[in-house]
Amino acid sequence: MKRELLWERSSMIPRTADSERLSRGRHLNWVKEPGEIVREHWVTIGAVLAMIVTVLPVVYDSIRLAIRNTLDAAYLAALGDLLLIFIAALLAYGSTVYMLARIGHLKRLRAAGTNPTNDFQLNEECEAETSILALVPSFREDFHVVWRSLASAALQTHVNRVVLLIDDPPEEPASVSLASARDTPAWIMKMIRPMGEDCEGALSRFEQRVQANQFDLATEARQLADLCGRAAAWFKSQAQIYHAIDDADQFFVDLTFGAPVSRWLDAAQRWARLAEERDASLSTVRLRAGYRRLLSVFQVEVTSFERAQFVNLSHAQNKAMNISSYLSLLGGSYRREKLDVGEKISRCTDDDAEWTIPEADFVLILDADTIVSSDYTLKLLRRFREPSGQRLAVVQSPYSTFPRNRSLLQRIAGAQTDIQYLVHQGYTHYNATYWVGANALIRMAALRDIAERAVERGYEIVKFIHDRTLIEDTESTLYLVSKGWRLFNYPERLAFSMTPPDFGSLLVQRGRWANGGLLIVPKLFAYVRQPGKFADRFREGFMRLNYLISLGPVSMALLIALGVSFDNQVRTLFLAGTGLIYYMIYARDLHLIGYRWHEIFHVLALNLVLIPVNIFGMANSVRQAITGRKSRFGRTPKVHGRTPVPARYVLAEFALLAIWCAHFVFSMFRAGTGPAVFMLLHAGILAYAITTFIGFRNCSEDLATVITTGSG
Numbered sequence: 001m002k003r004e005l006l007w008e009r010s011s012m013i014p015r016t017a018d019s020e021r022l023s024r025g026r027h028l029n030w031v032k033e034p035g036e037i038v039r040e041h042w043v044t045i046g047a048v049l050a051m052i053v054t055v056l057p058v059v060y061d062s063i064r065l066a067i068r069n070t071l072d073a074a075y076l077a078a079l080g081d082l083l084l085i086f087i088a089a090l091l092a093y094g095s096t097v098y099m100l101a102r103i104g105h106l107k108r109l110r111a112a113g114t115n116p117t118n119d120f121q122l123n124e125e126c127e128a129e130t131s132i133l134a135l136v137p138s139f140r141e142d143f144h145v146v147w148r149s150l151a152s153a154a155l156q157t158h159v160n161r162v163v164l165l166i167d168d169p170p171e172e173p174a175s176v177s178l179a180s181a182r183d184t185p186a187w188i189m190k191m192i193r194p195m196g197e198d199c200e201g202a203l204s205r206f207e208q209r210v211q212a213n214q215f216d217l218a219t220e221a222r223q224l225a226d227l228c229g230r231a232a233a234w235f236k237s238q239a240q241i242y243h244a245i246d247d248a249d250q251f252f253v254d255l256t257f258g259a260p261v262s263r264w265l266d267a268a269q270r271w272a273r274l275a276e277e278r279d280a281s282l283s284t285v286r287l288r289a290g291y292r293r294l295l296s297v298f299q300v301e302v303t304s305f306e307r308a309q310f311v312n313l314s315h316a317q318n319k320a321m322n323i324s325s326y327l328s329l330l331g332g333s334y335r336r337e338k339l340d341v342g343e344k345i346s347r348c349t350d351d352d353a354e355w356t357i358p359e360a361d362f363v364l365i366l367d368a369d370t371i372v373s374s375d376y377t378l379k380l381l382r383r384f385r386e387p388s389g390q391r392l393a394v395v396q397s398p399y400s401t402f403p404r405n406r407s408l409l410q411r412i413a414g415a416q417t418d419i420q421y422l423v424h425q426g427y428t429h430y431n432a433t434y435w436v437g438a439n440a441l442i443r444m445a446a447l448r449d450i451a452e453r454a455v456e457r458g459y460e461i462v463k464f465i466h467d468r469t470l471i472e473d474t475e476s477t478l479y480l481v482s483k484g485w486r487l488f489n490y491p492e493r494l495a496f497s498m499t500p501p502d503f504g505s506l507l508v509q510r511g512r513w514a515n516g517g518l519l520i521v522p523k524l525f526a527y528v529r530q531p532g533k534f535a536d537r538f539r540e541g542f543m544r545l546n547y548l549i550s551l552g553p554v555s556m557a558l559l560i561a562l563g564v565s566f567d568n569q570v571r572t573l574f575l576a577g578t579g580l581i582y583y584m585i586y587a588r589d590l591h592l593i594g595y596r597w598h599e600i601f602h603v604l605a606l607n608l609v610l611i612p613v614n615i616f617g618m619a620n621s622v623r624q625a626i627t628g629r630k631s632r633f634g635r636t637p638k639v640h641g642r643t644p645v646p647a648r649y650v651l652a653e654f655a656l657l658a659i660w661c662a663h664f665v666f667s668m669f670r671a672g673t674g675p676a677v678f679m680l681l682h683a684g685i686l687a688y689a690i691t692t693f694i695g696f697r698n699c700s701e702d703l704a705t706v707i708t709t710g711s712g
Contacts, residue, residue: 030422030592031109041106047585048099054577055092059085087557088575094554095582097546101426102585108429108491132377132441133330133360134162137322138368139635143180144245145369145498148252150188152371153364154300155256157293157378161358162188164304165322185302195234196298202227203291210284217282221275224290228268231294235260248402248498252371255496260374267294311342312459318633319437320467320476323365327447328462331359360444367438370399373494380441380490393446393485394435394477397494398424409693410499412602413506415595417499422589424489431536432543433487435480437473439495443485450479469516469621470633474547478523482530500636503694504643507613509636510551514617517548519625524548551614576678605689608682612652642698647706650699657686 031040066081134153138146146164153162164185168178202223209215239257244250271290274282307313307325314321329345333353337346350356362384364377380395389395398421401414427433435442447464454461466475477487500506528541587600620631660683667676690696 029594030589031106034110037106037110041103043588044099044102044106044585047581048096051092051095051099051578051581054574054581055088057574058088058578062088083560087560088578090554090557091575092578094546094550095578097543097550098423098582099585100430100543101423102589104426104429105422108425112491130158130381131359131361132156132159132364132381133362134159134364134366135165135323135326136162136366136368137165137167137319138181139167140177141181141368142177143184144249146181146184147187148249148256148371149366149368150184150302151191152252152256152374153366154188154192154302155260155297155374156364156372156376158296158381159300159364159377160360162300162302163326164302165326166304166306167308167317167319167322168306170306170308182304185304188302191238192298192300192302195231196295196300198230199227199291199295199298203288203295206287206291210288215284217284217287218275218278220284220287221271221282224287224294225268225271225275227291227294228264228271231297232261232264232268235264247406251402251496255371256374263375264294309343310336310345311339311457312344312346314456314461316456316467316633318467318470318472319635320465320472321461321463324462324464324467327363327444327464329355329357330444332357362441362443363447364441365437365439367497369498370438371496372397372439376439376494377441379492379494383488383490384441384443389488391484391486392443392488393480394433394440394442394487395490396436396440396488397490397492398436399438399495399497400493401499402496407501408602409503409506409606410501412599412606414499415590415599415603416606417497418593418595419586419589421493422593425491427543427547428487428489428491430539430543431486432540432547433477433489434544434547435473435477435487438497440473446480446483446485449483449485450476468630469519469624470512470631471516471520475516475520475523478520478527482523482527500643502642503609503698504645505636507610507645507649508634508643510610511613511617511620512634512636514551514614515620515631517551518618518621521545521548551617554614556615556618601685602692605685606693608686609653609689609693612649612656616649616652644702644705645694645698647703650694650702653686653690653694653699657683657690660686 031037062081062085066078066085069075069078069081134156136146136149136153150162150164153159162185164181166178166181168181170178206215206220206223209220235257239253239261242249242253242257244253267290273279305326307322308315313325313328332347333350333356334345335348335352335354337344362381366372376397380397383389383395384392399417400421401410401417424433424436450464450466452463452466454463465472466479469475480487500509524541524544528537530537583600583604586603587597590599590603591597623629624631660679664676664679664683667679690699
């Protein structure tokens with residue numbers, strides 16, 4: 001039969017180099033086989049023991065010197081010795097958490113086994129209706145970036161509505177980004193609507209035949225197989241007509257359009273086989289579920305919303321309140337109401353409504369520079385529906401970087417992101433998962449449980465996501481767990497996000513990440529003190545604390561460790577050994593997930609050049625704690641061309657380099673060869689990092705701009 005040609009895999013699946021890259025890239029190649037898991041487990045145990053051996057001499061020698069200096073009345077020197085103990089313990093703590101997270105991830109892999117799960121089979125039976133709302137917050141985004149995220153969200157199974165939350169200033173009606181953002185939902189709908197109408201019509205005709213009792217199960221299965229084949233053909237055609245302008249576009253095509261071709265061909269073949277064999281499991285219930293499942297992919301409404309148009313919604317310039325503003329409208333009917341100061345959105349009856357915004361069981365929050373696998377919600381919903389998922393608030397797949405980033409900076413920053421994927425998976429073993437806001441599926445009941453009411457500009461608003469800090473997802477995590485909710489990282493690489501293309505945009509992102517962790521620490525301590533099994537709560541708190549202090553405080557500790565109290569060879573040698581063990585395991589993980597061993601030196605260089613960025617972020621947290629003034633939300637720039645580096649960061653980088661060079665000279669004459677070599681090595685790496693990741697010419701241009709304009 002001609003329709004069988006639709007199910008020939010060779011004629012349907014795009015066979016390109018990018019498709020092969022997708023098949024390699026979607027599953028992070030770390031360890032898989034049982035033997036590899038056991039091997040890496042013992043490697044990690046050995047690294048932990050080696051690290052303990054290297055830290056103990058530092059602690060012992062520092063205590064010995066502190067006692068001697070105290071007896072000699074050299075109290076300042078004794079204080080420095082004690083400070084070094086704390087610093088060494090802090091650095092060792094961060095390394096230990098990394099090792100424990102590694103062990104936790106390995107245990108999850110061993111428990112999961114290697115048997116793949118058939119997601120289609122799991123969801124083929126009739127399911128309870130589930131309403132999923134996808135929200136894509138955006139601010140002055142490039143058209144292609146928004147289009148990819150909206151299409152990725154719209155083609156998810158079970159997603160009923162996708163809303164682009166446009167946060168561009170409304171006083172810029174002529175801006176290109178605002179105009180294109182407003183038009184994007186209509187373009188997405190134009191693409192999806194024909195296939196949606198086809199699926200809706202097929203289901204309607206099926207129901208009519210069932211109601212008239214004029215159907216044959218085998219014939220119906222063949223018709224459903226044909227519809228699945230047409231869906232595969234539709235995805236293939238979209239992959240062919242999409243004009244990819246860069247690697248990110250091509251990866252999006254492979255992930256969003258290419259991968260579903262195989263999935264729907266499998267479904268078509270399965271239905272055709274059941275029809276041919278006249279399988280006893282065929283029933284109207286099962287066929288109806290198959291039609292509805294296919295329809296759930298294409299029956300979606302894509303719209304946009306701009307909170308800044310209404311005076312009674314929050315105008316706080318951050319992503320959290322952009323999302324909360326729309327969530328506060330769920331389940332109501334609304335119309336515009338003119339006021340002297342602008343327009344207000346008011347609740348009204350259905351008959352008078354300009355908008356009716358349905359309720360939602362779950363909300364998928366997707367950053368505008370993030371895309372997810374086409375089976376993302378399907379797999380995450382399965383976790384919510386398991387017996388142990390009743391108290392799950394958030395299920396997510398920690399995002400990875402897009403494959404084949406174009407610059408060295410993007411590649412190395414992306415390598416750090418991919419390593420964080422492994423760490424986040426390990427956190428889940430200890431019930432220490434943090435919400436990563438770029439691509440989470442969240443239960444609305446949980447968000448309502450932590451919602452708070454506040455007053456802004458005289459209007460009452462609702463905060464579903466807490467925004468006291470710039471890391472609103474991390475802060476909201478502790479509110480959720482304090483209410484008894486749990487979070488879960490799905491153990492598969494399903495989400496991908498763009499890495500900032502230059503150092504100027506990267507420092508905005510990393511500075512925001514480093515700002516707020518210290519402010520949340522008291523909330524974590526309060527949670528750990530809650531009633532419950534102490535051992536479990538302590539283990540969870542031990543892992544969670546590092547996530548809050550791993551950027552700012554640890555960067556400060558490293559800076560101090562490199563700058564003070566290196567007056568003997570023993571402490572220099574063993575403190576360096578602690579870092580060496582950590583970076584050896586880090587390098588091993590880089591190699592296991594597909595990077596080159598030597599790229600650990602680039603990772604170290606990027607870590608050093610980010611020390612001032614992390615410390616500035618931490619300083620902003622301290623300022624907020626003292627003054628009570630919340631830091632300004634810094635959105636990661638997404639502009640064509642290079643983002644300038646503020647002068648204070650440029651000066652801080654060169655000041656740090658000068659201090660380390662001076663310390664090298666001092667060590668040569670006073671501390672000995674060991675400390676001198678240690679400082680020279682770090683100064684050289686920092687100089688290389690400034691040259692490679694920022695560029696001396698760029699630094700000169702940014703400083704000159706500040707001098708000539710008087711800003712920055």
